[in-house]
Amino acid sequence: MSIYIDPDAVSRLRQYEMPGKLGFGRVIAPVMFRAVCQDGCWSRGELVPYTALSLDPAAKVLHYGQSCFEGLKAYRTPDDEVALFRPEKNAARMAYSAKRLCMSPVPESLFLDGVRTVALYCANLVPANSGESLYLRPFLMGTQADLTVSASASYMFYVIASPSEAYHAGNMRLWVERDDTRAAVGGTGDAKVGGNYAASLLSTGRLRERGYDQSLWLNPANRSSVDELSGMNFFAVMGEVLYTPALNGSILEGVTRASLIELARDRGYQVVEGEIHINELLKQVASGVCSEAFACGTAAIVSSISVIGDAGGSYRLSKAPGPVAQSLRQALLDIQEGRAEDRYGWMQLLGAITNI
Amino acid sequence: MSIYIDPDAVSRLRQYEMPGKLGFGRVIAPVMFRAVCQDGCWSRGELVPYTALSLDPAAKVLHYGQSCFEGLKAYRTPDDEVALFRPEKNAARMAYSAKRLCMSPVPESLFLDGVRTVALYCANLVPANSGESLYLRPFLMGTQADLTVSASASYMFYVIASPSEAYHAGNMRLWVERDDTRAAVGGTGDAKVGGNYAASLLSTGRLRERGYDQSLWLNPANRSSVDELSGMNFFAVMGEVLYTPALNGSILEGVTRASLIELARDRGYQVVEGEIHINELLKQVASGVCSEAFACGTAAIVSSISVIGDAGGSYRLSKAPGPVAQSLRQALLDIQEGRAEDRYGWMQLLGAITNI
Known part of the structure; x- marks a missing residue:
């Protein structure tokens, strides 16, 4: 299914100025991907300006906890390409989480469309220093508006993104x-x-x-x-x-x-x-x-x-x-940031970072 | 603290027509009570028209499950008064639930203002047959917009209501x-x-x-x-x-x-x-x-x-x-609906049901 790109999303991206200080998960990119599901049928995905979402106060997610999410990162390679790390693993896990809470799962193709579209359109927001990344947050929630304790018939799927510094958990x-x-x-x-x-x-x-x-x-x-x-x-x-x-x-x-x-x-x-x-x-x-x-x-x-x-x-x-932790971290980061050969086929290159 | 009554809420109530078929928790009253909290400070409560709520897509409730709720009923007495059943118990439990999820608790006075205001203004929506009631749903959620796994600094508290038939779970x-x-x-x-x-x-x-x-x-x-x-x-x-x-x-x-x-x-x-x-x-x-x-x-x-x-x-x-179940149910319902003496002080009479 084709993806609708709202022209306002593109102009929001063109006008966007990155803050000097990022932190982790605190700065939110000015666009988002969304799709809705009714009785198991998913709408076309859309890239739209980041804006407040509208929810009925009786929506299941607010009362009965029907929500699940994922976290993954888009990286900038030395050739200024944007790349995702194993997004199909996140797609599979979100499908599992959805099933556990009796939610309509997001089809893998829609999930991948979502994270790829956001990563590609936000390519200029992928920070350049090692350890930094564009953190992607896909999430799914039940939106049906009634107070019965039962699985929702309608869902919203979003992908939002956060240009982030390295997450230093320290020792x-x-x-x-x-x-x-x-x-x-x-x-x-x-x-x-x-x-x-x-x-x-x-x-x-x-x-x-x-x-x-x-x-x-x-x-x-x-x-x-x-x-x-x-x-x-x-x-x-x-x-x-x-x-x-x-x-x-x-x-x-x-x-x-x-x-x-x-x-x-x-x-x-x-x-x-x-x-x-x-x-x-x-x-x-x-x-x-x-x-x-x-x-x-x-x-x-x-x-x-x-x-x-x-x-x-x-x-x-x-x-x-620890030396083992440090060497494993560096080895993984070298693959994620494109400095080491990707012998495992983990990275998905999405294309060159150009001005949109 | 005084409660703000939005004139639009009153006109929505005046125009409202009850559906013929209610079910349980499916029909939602046309007004709601709301208050917001920032860094532990609660705003004044407001009775406003029932309308979609606006949430930042990064709000904690949508990702990290910071939400809790209550359920209680407003009843119609034989003298056409509206009455609540032990609402202070629900206030205390919601405070406990909030504490368990590191949420700012709703002060008892605000909780009671919320359920009383909704019940009183919706008094005409309390159905008249035995077993029917106006089901009240207070709920609280974390609304701070960032992706860190931490307690929200901001919260929204709502009370919505549903005119409901008797809930027949059957045998x-x-x-x-x-x-x-x-x-x-x-x-x-x-x-x-x-x-x-x-x-x-x-x-x-x-x-x-x-x-x-x-x-x-x-x-x-x-x-x-x-x-x-x-x-x-x-x-x-x-x-x-x-x-x-x-x-x-x-x-x-x-x-x-x-x-x-x-x-x-x-x-x-x-x-x-x-x-x-x-x-x-x-x-x-x-x-x-x-x-x-x-x-x-x-x-x-x-x-x-x-x-x-x-x-x-x-x-x-x-x-x-079972005969014990049936007799206890009847005894409790007789108190709740004002047919039996309330020896326990469980009922809170809110006043006569008149046209607002």
């Missing part, structure tokens, strides 16, 4: 969350849905008062094995072996996680996807067997962990920032 | 949900937040294909004791004793539940709030020790359960519709 101080759990057994932990994030805010607030940065969530079924951080997957390094929690149904299948596993194996590391028991892990950190740990996600790519705090004490990783 | 057929759980351990199960409802839709869809109506959710910590239905609390009757799950942190503290417990005790029943093990319960249903079970909530008030289905078979309650 993170994690706190083992022993009281709350992020996701339910058989819950929505493996879907990228709003409710997971809303539920995590209280834990994050508590640990920040104690001087920590992020919760380390445990598995809801056993409350003893590590699941993930609120928005990143977890890795522990022991010698030449990388351990990361298996996809057990309650953690998100991170695109960065999957890519790092492949990269690490090709660089000679053994990667074990399995259960990481928190008490064992803390012992291994204390004894130095686990010298390094890191978290990964689209925003930060890879972030070293310096401390894991627990009621029993605070455990410092001896290698922080 | 419900429940299915024991053994795979999914509704809420996480230390999750948001005791808060009235969107994510809980979104997560329940898939289970509901599955069991409806099997000919059942509602999921019977088990406790996430032990997966063996009964918690509640997706939107109602659960009671089992054994002789002169009523059993209902205790407020264990993962079930919602229903206003109807609390009121029925008080009513039942005053009518000579023993009410035990504790753990109800699902396998024990099914045995007691099979043997006839448990003759009756029902669910309760604001919408349906009390609904008898006729069948509890499980992988091992289908268990029929011998008394369905």
Whole structure:
């Protein structure tokens, strides 16, 4: 299906001036992609000026949490082309999230049209420094207006974008969350849905008062094995072996996680996807067997962990920032930013950055 | 603080014609109450025409699930007065839900202003037949526009209303949900937040294909004791004793539940709030020790359960519709609709229904 490009969107882009200070996810590009769905039928996608959306106050998304989203980045290559990193993985995950919440899934072609159109038209907004990017945020919500607890018959799909600096999570101080759990057994932990994030805010607030940065969530079924951080997957390094929690149904299948596993194996590391028991892990950190740990996600790519705090004490990783984290981060970023050969076929080049 | 009444809201009400067929939660009243909050400071409340709301596409509610809501009813008394049922309980619960999701709570006075103003101005829309009511839906959402996973600095509070018929859940057929759980351990199960409802839709869809109506959710910590239905609390009757799950942190503290417990005790029943093990319960249903079970909530008030289905078979309650459920429902409805003396001080009379 063709995509409608609103002439006002193009003129908004022509007039747009990038702020000097970007931050991460704070500056929003002046255009957006949108499509609507009624009873399973999707409209044509449109690129339009970024503007407030109009929602009926009884829309399901505002009451019953029918919303899911994705995050991915557009990069600028050394040849000034704009490129996307594995967008089909985000399309597939959003389809999975939609199914989990009984929402009409966004067809892969529409999802890819959306992220490509926004990235290409906003190509001049992709910042040039290494680590910077145009962060893309596709999202889907149920819009039917009635108060019955049921799946919506109508949906809106949007892609908005944020020219962003590198996301510096620094050397993170994690706190083992022993009281709350992020996701339910058989819950929505493996879907990228709003409710997971809303539920995590209280834990994050508590640990920040104690001087920590992020919760380390445990598995809801056993409350003893590590699941993930609120928005990143977890890795522990022991010698030449990388351990990361298996996809057990309650953690998100991170695109960065999957890519790092492949990269690490090709660089000679053994990667074990399995259960990481928190008490064992803390012992291994204390004894130095686990010298390094890191978290990964689209925003930060890879972030070293310096401390894991627990009621029993605070455990410092001896290698922080960790050399494995740093080298994997650089290897992935070199592919994403077009400096290294893309042996995996991960990058989708969208074309040259020219003035539109 | 004074409330602003938009003259257009009054003229919309004067012109409004009620549809002949109401249903439950489907017809929306033509006015709404709203207030906004910035950095903890609430604006004056306003009664305005019901109209689409304007949200920035990056608003936190659309991405990170910062939303919570309430449900309560305005009734018409035999003297044609409009009355609310225990609205301060809903105000307190919404404050709790807000706190759980790190949202700015709605002050009790603003919450009560909102529901009273809507109920009073919509008094002519409170239907007259027993069981019918004006269903009120207060809701709160985070509106700050940036893509960081953090609590919003700004919020919108709305009260919308729906003139509704009696909610006939009929004799419900429940299915024991053994795979999914509704809420996480230390999750948001005791808060009235969107994510809980979104997560329940898939289970509901599955069991409806099997000919059942509602999921019977088990406790996430032990997966063996009964918690509640997706939107109602659960009671089992054994002789002169009523059993209902205790407020264990993962079930919602229903206003109807609390009121029925008080009513039942005053009518000579023993009410035990504790753990109800699902396998024990099914045995007691099979043997006839448990003759009756029902669910309760604001919408349906009390609904008898006729069948509890499980992988091992289908268990029929011998008394369905149950006499205890029917008598408690009638007793509560008599208070709510002003036919019985309100010995508990539950009703708030707002004034006579006159033409505005």
